[in-house]
Amino acid sequence: MSHAHHQEGWVKKYLWSTDHKIIGFQYLFTGMAMALLGGFFAYAFRMQLGFPGKSVPGYGLVSPNEYNALVTNHGTIMIFWFAMPVLIAAFGNFLIPLMIGCDDMVFPRLNRLSYQIFLLSALILIASFFVPGGAFGGAWTAYPPLSAKHQYSLTPAGATLWLLAVALEFVAFLMGGINFVTTVMNSRAPGMKWHQIPVVIWMIVVASIVFMASVGPLVAGAVMLLFDQQFGTGFYDPVRGGDPILWQHLFWFFGHPEVYVVLLPAIGIVIDVIAVFARKKVFAYKTVLYTAFATGILSFFVWAHHQFVAGIDPRMANVFTATTVLISVPIAEMIFVTIATLYGGSIRLTTPMLWALAFVAEFLIGGVTGIYLGSSGSDIYFHDTYFVLAHFHYTFVPIAVIGSFAGVTYWFPKMFGKMLDEKLGKLHFWATIIPFNFIFIPLFITGAAGDHRRIHDYSRFPDLARADLQNLRAIATVATVCMLVAQVIFFFNFFKSMKSGKRAGNNPWNANTLEWSAASPPPHGNFEVLPTVYRGPYEYSAPGRESDFWPQDEPPDGEAEPAQEAAE
Amino acid sequence: MSKPIATTRSATGIPTGRLAVWWVIASEIVIFGGLLASYIMHRLGHPEFGDYAAHTNTWIGAFNTLVLLSSSLSAVLAHQAAERKDGERAAKLLGLTMLGGLTFACVKAAEWTMEISSGFTLTTNAFWSFYYTAAGLHALHVIGGVVIMGFVARDAAQGKELQRVELIGNYWHFVDVVWIFLFPLLYIAK
């Protein structure tokens, strides 16, 4: 090995490291901290909605402008500073080199820089709460003219810091994405063909490419919005020849593919976990990849379904209805594949498996309710109601929360060399899943009854101030509190097991992929001998074999160990 | 820092550096693509943009096009020299390309000074906003390219990291192509 092990200081080891695993942890812990912040915001504004006008314990009274800032930054944080860093950056960084059998990313210093830019962006976003006028409150979509002119938004510094933070986050993920894609293309272990790459790695790569291809126009759009805010240009100002709808196109051209950018890695994790704990080969592996490609490509042609009633040419809505509803075909197929993988399996309901199965059950609800919103006719009614909100939380919570928990509980032994406590893990699972459904099922109903979004108090709307609707809002609020409190169990389990959990061997789950042949936790450089790949990642329960798994790097019987790859 | 083994592998047969630069260029194309698409949409909706564009100086634009194209030529020659392992010659040719880039930037600065003093600023109207934003973003890429090229040329002169001569050349051609789109859109279409 070319890596000499020397004593390094704590700062050099954990904060200034170029090791992909440490950078993965940096993303993981930053993402979890930001998720707690986003969760706290949800607590504050849900309390206001459930019990309007009452002082929120631990926060105080929620004024209308604070309410707007809280919902805006809850959305922004959960997508850009929780879902993306955890699902793509944390798992991508930790898993890619381990699962394709190499020692690090191809550009370790670029990798370190991408995290540092990401951290800076998170700090800027947090700082925006402490500037005069407060944090930006124009929704995570930041539609101009509200976001473009300070006299409309009333948050002169907050709006600019918000935009700057988001733009820097994009830069960080562009750099990370280039690293991921190049690494997977070029640095695979000898023998690993394209159809022997684990699904989760494929999904992270497709997601990175979709991100790179969709974010560009919004980067340009963000520059224009920044100029509108700071220099008084009129890109989005109709009075001066600009067009506010332009931003919506640029935003959703990115914003909708972004849904699939976070969805694909989560589905990848889920499929990998299901294969391991059903002891089954993934059903129709290549079909999974084709559906991922199809979803990635189709996702570029659906954006205007967010704008059906925004004042675009009504004829355009018909095209986008068709493309949007049709994207259900590849997504449904992915779900069918996971269900078909269960057929004939030997299913072990471990904690990671519970999370993976819950993903399928809950995501299905998010998937089918999307049909109502993709169809232009019914979207006229549902647009910008809580029905939309409940729908996308039934996609994003399975993706970001359930998918992350599936990944973290599955790879925890590899990350820290210890096993998580199964009992606490299952308790945490049920304490999270049950309240989750009690939050958003009621909100489907209030949305169908006409509750429109981003309203801090419904008492001024006689048709919505009914007691039955208010009860549903209160149920959702109580369930939110329960779901947040349940996370204490997770963090307790996480840190307790890290310190004093049962030792995990190299391969506690009897899994096939390459990371499980490295030590737990893997040392700097990952493998003692860089592995060679002989077969696909899902050869579970293969006929004629004693054991029910078959590691990718186990040489076929009777063959000599191959010559090691020489370190250059 | 020693390079990880990952960096030296090449499962696709394409060197890792070249692959990465292509991905950089791909993500840059969509950034400029978004900006230019926004401009073209505005342009089609506002025929008066043609009158505003009449105030731009086509001859200065054409001169800069020529400068940028010739600097791309010397970047190609530098790549050929690097292929022959002639680091010194590659460095000199890269120096010529940098000179072209600096000339471009200086001419641009003079041009903008003239325009701003005639009252056409970033906020005059949507056309001028696009003009300064698009050309400014491009100029930043030119300046950034010159700076990176300086580092590449320094190493190349000592015969180190010669493969980077090709990579920075590819980037430079991309910057050149962006200008090939900007020039007719901002200067010629009147």
Add this chain to the structure above:
Amino acid sequence: MIEWLVPQASSYAASIDNLITLITVLVGFWFLVAQGVFFYFIFKYREKPGQKAQYITGEKKEEKKWISRPHNAVLVCDIVVIAMAIKVWVEVKQTMPPADAKVNVISQQWAWSFEHPGPDGKLGTEDDIRTGDELHVEVGKTYHFNLVSRDVLHSFSIPVFRLKQDAVPGRIIQGWFKPTKTGSFDIQCAEICGVGHGLMPGRIIIESPAAHAAWVAEQSQKKLASAKAP
């Protein structure tokens, strides 16, 4: 199904509700089938001592049919949904039945104002009636509206009509509705428009022809009186 929660008060509300019901039936059926199979598999194929999982690649044709058939079923349902969605969309947003009357809807931070035709029945004349936060319409008449915004984006939403349309500064957006039920209902702003977004309620008051005529007469009297006052 929506009518259980919100009354239908426009000519096209039923079309939208029926579309929603159709989607519920189609996706609801497949949703229950998928969940049923999913949970059945989890139960049936739970780990049993001494029993190994089957080895199925899913690459053979006769295996693939287990995903390609549901795939085709989804496709067929999708096409039905798309066709019905477009049909409703064309009815609500792409056709403008001839107008019996017109109103102007003006949105701004953070209030609605409405311009109704006066006793002459025409909009844009001296006797127009202008109100804040209250839109008065007559049941059974087809209305065209011109929607404008004075500052940022707003969205003109009347849940009982199933109507929603964003207001965009710099544009005049046209639309229509035909009230079918008397009563007074909420008007919402459904697009975030700043600090007072939640403080922008409006009311639509749908009146019988006689009541509406009385309201018009009363308003124009008031207007005349205030014009005469020095």
